[in-house]
Each structure stands twice: as C-alpha cells, then as structure tokens.
Amino acid sequence: MSAAAKGLDEPVGGRGTTRRVVGHLVLGMLSLACLFPVYWMFATSLRAPQDVYSLSVLPWPLSLENYADAMARADIAGMLVNTAMVAVLTALGQLLTGLFAAYAFAAWRFRFERLLYLAFVGTWLIPFQVTMLPNYVLLSQLGLLNTLAGVIVPNLCSALGVLMLRQHLMSFPKELLEAARMDGRGSWSILWTVVVPTLRPVLAALGILLAITAWNEYFWPAMVMQRSNAVVQLGLRSFMGTEGNDWGPLMAASGLATLPVFALYVVLQRHIVNAFVRSGLK
Structure with missing residues (x-):
C-alpha cells in the first residue's frame, strides 16, 4: 500500500476514534447532569438539620435525623x-x-x-x-x-x-x-x-x-x-x-x-x- 493511501486511511480512523471519544464524553456529561439532582436530594437528606443549607458537595457528618x-x-x-x-x-x-x-x-x-x-x-x-x-x-x-x-x-x-x-x-x-x-x-x-x-x-x-x-x-x-x-x-x-x-x-x-x-x-x-x-x- 502506498504512503498516500496510508495517509488517507489514518485520518479516517482517527476521526472515527475522536467522534467516539467525544460522543462518550458528551453522554457522560449529560448523564451526570441528569443524576446530579438525584444525588443532591440524597445528599441533603443525609445532612444534619443545621447543615441542610450547606453547599458542600459531600454531606459530612452524615446524619439520619x-x-x-x-x-x-x-x-x-x-x-x-x-x-x-x-x-x-x-x-x-x-x-x-x-x-x-x-x-x-x-x-x-x-x-x-x-x-x-x-x-x-x-x-x-x-x-x-x-x-x-x-x-x-x-x-x-x-x-x-x-x-x-x-x-x-x-x-x-x-x-x-x-x-x-x-x-x-x-x-x-x-x-x-x-x-x-x-x-x-x-x-x-x-x-x-x-x-x-x-x-x-x-x-x-x-x-x-x-x-x-x-x-x-x-x-x-x-x-x-x-x-x-x-x-x-x-x-x-x-x-x-x-x-x-x-x-x-x-x-x-x-x-x-x-x-x-x-x-x-x-x-x-x-x-x-x-x-x-x-x-x-x-
């Protein structure tokens, strides 16, 4: 196979891999955006009553009150x-x-x-x-x-x-x-x-x-x-x-x-x- 043919094949494969990676990244970010409200609901429920309005991502200390x-x-x-x-x-x-x-x-x-x-x-x-x-x-x-x-x-x-x-x-x-x-x-x-x-x-x-x-x-x-x-x-x-x-x-x-x-x-x-x-x- 000539060098020109190899040069034509490599960008196509590279573009395909790039599209897949970008597609997975976009789907991952959309999934996180959809799941974050659910996570925040459970995180708020596990905070102590005095920490309910806290903006920290991780609830700590955990409480079942x-x-x-x-x-x-x-x-x-x-x-x-x-x-x-x-x-x-x-x-x-x-x-x-x-x-x-x-x-x-x-x-x-x-x-x-x-x-x-x-x-x-x-x-x-x-x-x-x-x-x-x-x-x-x-x-x-x-x-x-x-x-x-x-x-x-x-x-x-x-x-x-x-x-x-x-x-x-x-x-x-x-x-x-x-x-x-x-x-x-x-x-x-x-x-x-x-x-x-x-x-x-x-x-x-x-x-x-x-x-x-x-x-x-x-x-x-x-x-x-x-x-x-x-x-x-x-x-x-x-x-x-x-x-x-x-x-x-x-x-x-x-x-x-x-x-x-x-x-x-x-x-x-x-x-x-x-x-x-x-x-x-x-």
Whole structure:
C-alpha cells in the first residue's frame, strides 16, 4: 500500500476514534447532569438539620435525623404501600387492556377497524383537563371519592399502551399465528402461549413506563383523595408550608419515594435491555 493511501486511511480512523471519544464524553456529561439532582436530594437528606443549607458537595457528618423526622411526622410506609398499590394495579390494568386491544387490531380484520383505531388515537390526544370533571362526577355518583379505587379505575385503560403494543404486534410473524391455529389452538391460547412470551421484554419496558407514570401522578389523586397522606405524592405536601419548606425531611421523604422505582428498574432491567435489542430485529 502506498504512503498516500496510508495517509488517507489514518485520518479516517482517527476521526472515527475522536467522534467516539467525544460522543462518550458528551453522554457522560449529560448523564451526570441528569443524576446530579438525584444525588443532591440524597445528599441533603443525609445532612444534619443545621447543615441542610450547606453547599458542600459531600454531606459530612452524615446524619439520619431527617429520615427519623420524616417518618415521625408522616406515615411514610403506609403512603408507599398505597402508592405502590395504585401504581401496580394501574399499570397491570393498562397492560391488560392494551394487550387485548392491540391483539385484536393485529390478529383480525373487521368492520370499522380503522375508525376504532383512530378513536383510540383521539383519546390519547384529548387533554386530561377535558375528562377530569366527567370522571369526578361519575366517581361521586358511584361513591368512590376518597378511595384508592377512585384513583385507579378511571386509569385502567391507556391509549398509549394500545398504540405501542399494536405497533409491535403488527410486525409479529403472522406465520406463527397461522401455525398455532392449524394446531387447533384458540385465540385465547395463542395470545398467552405464543404472543405474550415473545412480547415479555416489551411488556416489561411498557409496564415500567406506566407504573412510573402512575407513581408520579399528583393532580388526579389530589382531586379524588381528601386525605393528604393517602399517597406519597400528596404526603410530601405536609413538609411544605406558607412559612417555608422543611427541606431536610422533605428530601428524606422524596428519597424514600424514589427507592421503589429504582428497585422496579433493577428487577426488570434485563427485560428492558432485551426490548431495546429486539426492537432492531425483524
């Protein structure tokens, strides 16, 4: 190979390496920028009460007084249990309704299919402020106000779940469905023995998204629940007042509220990675 050809090859490789290094540096800085507020929350919660307003990056000396104060002033454990119940049941309901609807759209052809699908898309585009008053009146008539069921029931169906699962099922090999039908399996058996095992990573990733959305919901529980300590997002208000916020216990309670979400991600992390890997496969 001539020297000129070598000279042409070396800059290309050098530019490729430089791009990778710069790309990793940019991603690393963005990751640190996203993680720093979470770190600062835990750092503030671990400071002594008199050091809450300190600007030092490392909290020292470490103290658990803020956590003890937060748990003494509010039923943190009870709120976490209620919030977990709301998030899990809401996510499961949305996964089931989304799976059933998406399976129907992908496996069968029927009249007004396109119109019904557009109706699902239309419900996703309707702002929550439009539907909250009819839902509130309906819950009042059913006697579900100030109950966890009143928070859960109106959110058991999610247009987002239907749209995402339908897109995955549209690319599902139709030959597998036909082979299962030829083996004598019914639609219900095909769904649970053929479709669901294949969609397990997708369902896990979507389930985390739906559960986190339900976990962080504030406005709807604030409308339905009259008790401020019903769920953790409402309970955090007890550390906020007109005269100022009690930042130490507030950060401690907020840190405890994030731990179940981290645990959920750690448990289902493998399925999330598989979902991203399989999304590029045909």
